[in-house]
Amino acid sequence: MTTRWLSPEEQRAWRAYMAATHLLEDAIDRQLQQDAGMPHLFYSVLANLSEAPERRLRMTDLAESLKITRSRLTYAVTRLERDGLVRREDCRWDKRSSIAVLTDEGMAALERTAPGHVETVRATLFDRLTPEQVRQLEEICTGIARGLQGGDAESGAEDVPWRRRSSCS
Amino acid sequence: MTTRWLSPEEQRAWRAYMAATHLLEDAIDRQLQQDAGMPHLFYSVLANLSEAPERRLRMTDLAESLKITRSRLTYAVTRLERDGLVRREDCRWDKRSSIAVLTDEGMAALERTAPGHVETVRATLFDRLTPEQVRQLEEICTGIARGLQGGDAESGAEDVPWRRRSSCS
DNA sequence: TAAGTTTGTTTCAAACTTGAACCAAGACTC
DNA sequence: GAGTCTTGGTTCAAGTTTGAAACAAACTTA
Numbered sequence: 001m002t003t004r005w006l007s008p009e010e011q012r013a014w015r016a017y018m019a020a021t022h023l024l025e026d027a028i029d030r031q032l033q034q035d036a037g038m039p040h041l042f043y044s045v046l047a048n049l050s051e052a053p054e055r056r057l058r059m060t061d062l063a064e065s066l067k068i069t070r071s072r073l074t075y076a077v078t079r080l081e082r083d084g085l086v087r088r089e090d091c092r093w094d095k096r097s098s099i100a101v102l103t104d105e106g107m108a109a110l111e112r113t114a115p116g117h118v119e120t121v122r123a124t125l126f127d128r129l130t131p132e133q134v135r136q137l138e139e140i141c142t143g144i145a146r147g148l149q150g151g152d153a154e155s156g157a158e159d160v161p162w163r164r165r166s167s168c169s
Numbered sequence: 170m171t172t173r174w175l176s177p178e179e180q181r182a183w184r185a186y187m188a189a190t191h192l193l194e195d196a197i198d199r200q201l202q203q204d205a206g207m208p209h210l211f212y213s214v215l216a217n218l219s220e221a222p223e224r225r226l227r228m229t230d231l232a233e234s235l236k237i238t239r240s241r242l243t244y245a246v247t248r249l250e251r252d253g254l255v256r257r258e259d260c261r262w263d264k265r266s267s268i269a270v271l272t273d274e275g276m277a278a279l280e281r282t283a284p285g286h287v288e289t290v291r292a293t294l295f296d297r298l299t300p301e302q303v304r305q306l307e308e309i310c311t312g313i314a315r316g317l318q319g320g321d322a323e324s325g326a327e328d329v330p331w332r333r334r335s336s337c338s
Numbered sequence: 339t340a341a342g343t344t345t346g347t348t349t350c351a352a353a354c355t356t357g358a359a360c361c362a363a364g365a366c367t368c
Numbered sequence: 369g370a371g372t373c374t375t376g377g378t379t380c381a382a383g384t385t386t387g388a389a390a391c392a393a394a395c396t397t398a
Contacts, residue, residue: 003283003284003287003288004287004288004291005287006287006290006291006295009300009303009304009307010295010303012307013295013303013304013306013307013310014290014294014295016306016307016310016311016314017306017307017310018213018236019236019310019314020309020310020311020313020314020317021190021194021310022235022236022237023236023313023314023317023318024313024317025190026236027317029356033356033357039383039384041384044187058346059346059347059348060345060346060347066191067187067188067191067192067195068191068385069385069386069387070346070347070348071347071348071349071385071386071387071388072384072385072386073347074347074348074349075384075385076384078348079383079384091346094345094346094393094394095346095392095393095394096345096346096347096392096393096394097345097346097347097393098346098347098348114172115172118172118173118174118175119172119173121175121183122173122175124313124316124317125183125313126175126179126182128312128313128316129309129312131178133305133308133309133312134178134179134182135178135182136302136305136306136309137182137185137186137305137309138178138181138182138185138186139302140189140298140302140305140306141182141185141186141188141189141190142185142189143297143298143302144189144192144193144293144294144297145185145188145189145192147293147297148189148192148193148196148293149192198386202386202387208353208354208386210354227376228376228377228378229375229376229377237355238355238356238357239376239377239378240355240356240357240358240377240378240379241354241355241356242377243377243378243379244354244355245354247378248353248354260376263363263364263375263376264362264363264364265362265363265364265375265376265377266363266375266376266377267376267377267378
């Protein structure tokens with residue numbers, strides 16, 4: 001089959017997308033690194049745990065929720081554990097599982113860090129979007145994410161190479 | 170000043186955004202790694218060079234165009250040079266500069282790889298968006314990018330920490 | 339229930355990224 | 369025209385990510 005190249009509009013959108021995502025992630029990473037000494041991902045781990053019941057989550061569920069590989073999460077949690085912000089516990093029911101728990105110190109670190117982070121997200125992203133665009137962005141991103149996960153939906157869940165295997169359950 | 174937290178709509182958009190960008194970049198990286206043995210960034214270097222006049226670009230300009238740090242580019246070009254896909258040349262007018270040039274072999278690799286890449290970008294992104302959403306995405310991303318670069322524009326170019334120093338020109 | 343499969347997690351080496359430090363060449367200043 | 373600043377690029381060590389392999393605990397099934 002001959003390649004369906006991108007249309008000019010798609011080209012422009014794709015370039016803008018790559019530029020924006022690079023710049024945004026850079027800005028956020030830099031702010032967090034400076035003010036909290038941790039990359040964005042690590043912050044997200046803390047944030048995610050803080051919202052879970054009892055501030056605890058199984059490693060796999062946490063990885064799934066963050067859309068990252070298990071091995072990447074293992075690294076992050078190991079580091080956060082070393083810093084005392086997270087603790088690992090064994091799962092009582094399934095001895096294979098390990099549970100990441102946000103410590104009080106971790107919660108404190110999160111609370112200390114959150115305002116600056118949110119401020120950055122605002123300044124770099126939301127303050128530049130109209131409410132309508134916020135809706136559009138959510139709509140677009142939700143669609144993309146659904147397409148890339150277990151989002152079996154329409155086109156049938158073919159086993160294409162770019163689909164993460166261990167998606168959700 | 171008390172923190173302006175994210176509204177529920179913004180929260181949803183932010184989460185969807187992070188999920189989508191993670192999943193998308195993962196999918197694209199995986200496809201390129203499998204089919205071309207290089208990460209997305211390296212592909213972008215080749216693609217960018219291929220469109221430049223004479224297929225050559227100053228390192229700094231290339232970095233600027235890709236929105237990445239110079240040191241990251243140095244690494245990428247070094248690797249691509251080792252693989253024979255790119256070559257470095259000295260700049261005649263400014264002896265500090267070095268110019269990255271796409272070799273014929275690099276162009277061939279790009280042409281061989283592009284269809285699969287574009288197909289993935291389509292399948293994961295554009296095939297899931299309406300033409301209207303493509304426009305919206307471009308608009309949104311352009312705005313974000315403008316805000317984060319030399320895009321001095323409205324809010325005055327304060328020297329905020331999350332702004333990349335060596336922006337443009 | 340032993341053998342085989344799946345699931346949850348970690349480990350390890352190789353690859354990549356970061357940021358600060360460095361070096362050299364051009365530009366500016368007095 | 370020597371000192372100073374800026375720009376273009378690389379280097380280096382420390383940090384992070386990747387993917388495959390290893391392990392161990394469930395689960396399945398003959």
